[in-house]
Amino acid sequence: MKHVKAVLILFVVFCSAVIGFSETKVPPAAPAAAQPKASPDAPEPVLSDRSLEAAKQMVPGFDPRSDTVVWNGGVWKAENNRLFRSQFLKYLNEPEVVDELSLSYTKILSDIKNLLSSQSQNAADLDKAWSKLFEAAKFDADASLSQDIADSVYAVWQAKREQQHLGKASETIRSEIEQISRNMSMEVSGGSLFDRPPKDDKGGRSWMENQQLQREYKLKPYEMRLKELEATTAANVIKKEASELGAKIQFQTIIVQMFFQRRFEHVGIACRFYQNLFGDGDQKMRVGEQAKAMLSGGGVDPTVSVVSALAHDAIKKVDDGVKAYLFHMENKELNAGTERLQEAYAIGLNLPTIKTLPRTQKRLGYNYMYKSGELFDALEVRDYTYAQQLVDELKEMASDFNATKPLAAIETARTLSRMHLAKAKVAASRADDKMLEEELKSAVAIWPRNPELEKLSMGIFGQADVQQQALIDFDRLIAQKNHREIFENRAKYIAATAMQPEKAKILEPILVKMGEIEVTLAQCHKIAELGDYKGAWEALELLNSKYPQDSKLREDRLEYATRAAGYVGELGKAAEFRAKGDLGSSLSWYLKAYAEYPPGKIAQDGIDSILVEMFPTMKRTASDSSTEDRKKTVPPS
């Protein structure tokens, strides 16, 4: 199962490589004459030995010990992928695709492949295969990929036509150059038979110079035209090479894109077209660095033949994966079978072998996958009773199901939960509510729906109706918001709600809140013992604003309020004037309260809030009492 997830991750990596592919740079073109020309009689082998070795290295390797996949020097973590899992489950539950349209589509693709691969292949076969691409493109399943191939082929033909035109133009230029050369030689060798230089030296030199000038004057137009023609020839050569290179790059782009889209049949067809159209032996892939890194192996640059071989290898892997699945199913090896089918599905979800697999054959795999998913969820939510039931069912279904890990998890949870329950029993017999609460909490945390927990709670409360009564009381107290009483009898309610997860969810935050109140009350009592009633009252006042329902909190707050009446009265007046908008008076009372009890947070906050309201830009000056003093005096609320 993890193997397939790993393959999925690899395809995500493929997609990122496509981005790199779009950045393909065109390398400078080598002269056409320098490239080896393929012999039409002896076609180039599809894959050389070195390329085959490189192709083998591209197959991802899965390491089951570490759940990692090694791909082209990189190590990838194969995590559980719910999205893929749900897609695969959907596939297993779908009926097979055997309608007439699909069969027609498959037949057209097969015809194209046959036309391109026939030994006696000629230009007519190529044209026929090309025209069939348009037929294939009409089907929804094709996603217009055949149209893309057809467009690329047409672009190559156009490029070749342009090259032919350029070739003809070059021929014309060459004959004109020859003509000019002949004319020039005639001009040089030509002249009147009766022209003779004078006998004397001076006259002879002058006559020679005159002749030379005349020749140069006559040859000048020829020379200029010759230069023009040579420049045009050089430009045509560059145009021809660029046109061919552009067509190649466009074709290769289509091939690689389809490869990353896992449309391996189309990759095969496109590669065959490519090899037919470009018979010059140049199959080097001109792709970006990232795509090259993905497609290359063993230091060999990727070629069209390598990509074609990879596509064929992928198709074969999918076929083999489906065959292996069927074989494992016959032998009740559901785990291995579903793993092989997942691998095949991840690679070739668009291939006919996957699409035409009968639903009846997939159904068994679906049941196994569904139950193993349920087991995973049951272990995650710590429902070990259901997990045990699923393990038994899976062992019955699949002879190769490995129950070691789930059983280990279940047994560990059982043992730990039993230990805590045993301690809880001891605590109950000693009437040690605190220990009972802790042990019950621990037992619930390990195995929330442990049936033994229910038995224990029955034992603690004597009989089942007592537990029922506890739940009724719990609901009533919740409705009354009487959390104090729930907290005081927490052991009873933890036990009662152990088998009722929805009620346990309500109980948990109440216990947390009450724990906070209790801690603050205890701290305030200590502060009050030191005579700091103002600090004790203030801490409770702040907590009361957060939890106004608690009766004990209210009582204690009232008690300390009477002991710090002056301070409380000043803050009360300050708040009253603040509410009326009488900020001058409010500030005076807050200042008085602050002078009386500098660590007081309420007075400080009141002064701060007025300061902010009246002078938003004004900075608060640090008070005399340090923050540390305040922390010591006022317990955290």
Next chain:
Amino acid sequence: MRRKSNKTVPFLWVAGLTGLVVAVVIAVYVLKSFISDPFRAVPELPLAGYVENSIGYRGNIYRFTGTVENQIGWSKEKGRLVSFMATLDGRPYYVAVLLPSELDSVNVQKGQRFEVKVKVIDKGLLQALEARKS
């Protein structure tokens, strides 16, 4: 005998006259300082009433004498907000006074006694118009 009594009379006259001159000078000085005191005509801040209803005194100008308690806040534009403690009938009262940036030259430190002329501004806050150490 008559000569002796004649000598005593002028001495008494001179001493009396000198005393009278000194008394007049002192009286003139006291009167002058009283008349020239800028806070002379300003009424005392009714502290007990102010802390119960500060907005009722808005727009009025008062003076009060108090001890600096704390500097509450500071702003370059607005100035300093300082808390003072003043006593009335033996009871302490606390008021916050805004010392605007115009009074930046006045040094204010905790424990110093000041006589402050204040105006009750918006929302009942006191803004100092003048302040001097007392």
